[in-house]
Amino acid sequence: xxxxxxxxxxxxxxxxxxxxxxxxxxxxxxxxxxxxxxxxxxxxxxxxxxxxxxxxxxxxxxxxxxxxxxxxxxxxxxxxxxxxxxxxxxxxxxxxxxxxxxxxxxxxxxxxxxxxxxxxxxxxxxxxxxxxxxxxxxxxxxxxxxxxxxxxxxxxxxxxxxxxxxxxxxxxxxxxxxxxxxxxxxxxxxxxxxxxxxxxxxxxxxxxxxxxxxxxxxxxxxxxxxxxxxxxxxxxxxxxxxxxxxxxxxxxxxxxxxxxxxxxxxxxxxxxxxxxx
Numbered sequence: 696x697x698x699x700x701x702x703x704x705x706x707x708x709x710x711x712x713x714x715x716x717x718x719x720x721x722x723x724x725x726x727x728x729x730x731x732x733x734x735x736x737x738x739x740x741x742x743x744x745x746x747x748x749x750x751x752x753x754x755x756x757x758x759x760x761x762x763x764x765x766x767x768x769x770x771x772x773x774x775x776x777x778x779x780x781x782x783x784x785x786x787x788x789x790x791x792x793x794x795x796x797x798x799x800x801x802x803x804x805x806x807x808x809x810x811x812x813x814x815x816x817x818x819x820x821x822x823x824x825x826x827x828x829x830x831x832x833x834x835x836x837x838x839x840x841x842x843x844x845x846x847x848x849x850x851x852x853x854x855x856x857x858x859x860x861x862x863x864x865x866x867x868x869x870x871x872x873x874x875x876x877x878x879x880x881x882x883x884x885x886x887x888x889x890x891x892x893x894x895x896x897x898x899x900x901x902x903x904x905x906x907x908x909x910x911x912x913x914x915x916x917x918x919x920x921x922x923x924x925x926x927x928x929x930x931x932x933x934x935x936x937x938x939x940x941x942x943x944x945x946x947x948x949x950x951x952x953x954x955x956x957x958x959x960x961x962x963x964x965x966x967x968x969x970x971x972x
Contacts, residue, residue, distance in 0.1 A: 699780070705773055706780040729770065729839075736763050736836045764810045767836075771803045798851065805835035853945035864938040868905070871934050875927045876901035882920045905931030 708725045742748050743756050775791055784790030794800045809832045854861065873894075880897040883890070890913055891897050900913040904927045915924045 702777045703780040706777040709770065709774055709777065710781065729766075732763060732766060733836055733839050735759070736833075740833055740836075760810065764807050767803070767806050771807060774800075774803065802835055802839055805832055806839060809833050849946065849949050850942075853942060853949050856949075857941050857945045860941045861938055864941060867937065868934050871930065872898060872901045872905060875905065875923075875930075878923060879904075879915060879920060879927070882923060883915050883917060886917050886920075901927070904928050905934060907931055 739756055739759055749756065775794065778784040778794040779787055779790050781790075784794045795804070876897040877894050879900060880891050880894045883897075884892075891900075897913075900915075903913075904924055907928050915921050
């Protein structure tokens, strides 16, 4: 087997794919092992926060972490080496740089980066907040699940395709949040100077009001403030429905397409082929 053939074989094993005609996932043993390892890492990450389990099984958690990072490191290196077998990354240098900067490449890097940082720099010399951030970055491994689900990929394509509309919608949410927080601040500041201390402080109430969560730790007490709060809560339903509607419409449109962008037959549920009538 030549080097190019071996590279192609390694990439086929690592790159999760679906049948171009049926859209059925084409699983192999490498996909199943990596998927199981990712799920176990997520479970271990959660269980480590239980003090009693950490005290009892701390050594086992550490050994599993070392094993997982070793596997993910080998996977990451193998993907960098074999990615030139994919037409998208054909060029030896530019192609690999393109893969490293892709969503999957960044996620693969974040999956192993915190371990090597904490290994190179003793935890005792790290600021506690930095250490917590590094530990939290380990949870990026859950994003690797996106490689094994067409639904994750479909959602990513929807967000990219509708990023312009979503940007406008989110900008509108930001404008409404600023206006609502500013209005409630000037209405309530004389009555509750210790609660609505500033517009940034009032934004916490603005977020809870626009999302209709209403925690209740900050609330208007004046009649005008209550009236304004009710209007803002009703407005929040409409404002947040806008990006949700954009994503829902894009997801439905994307769902009607096959793996290669072909339309889905509404009768049989399969994508139309080039010779379909």
